[in-house]
Amino acid sequence: MNKKILFIILIIILFGITSLIIYTNFIKENLRINKSGVIKFINLESGFYGIIGDDGKNYQPVNLSNEFKVDGMKIKFEGRLRKDLSTIYMWGEPVEILKVEKINN
Secondary structure, eight states: OOOHHHHHHHHHHHHHHHHHHHHHHHHHTTTEEEEEEEEEEEEEOEEEEEEETTOOOOOSSSSSOOOOOOOOEEEEEEEEEEETOOSOOSSSEEEEEEEEEEOOO
């Protein structure tokens, strides 16, 4: 095979890989949310803690720490929506909590 053709193929492959990395980071960044809401114990199946957002949506945190598992606690949180997860509860949208803080009344 000609060296020019190999070089062109290599450039096309590198361009494709770079584009895929940029697109993946763009998608991940767009799945980030900053919300506030109320922690609620949801009595389904064996029970779990969810977040009822001030925007009216339900969020199911997949990694909420124990100190925030308090029914009725008002919080502000930053998270990443997990479109790649399904849960047994079928309640709310799964969200990975990146930062959370209690809102004092």
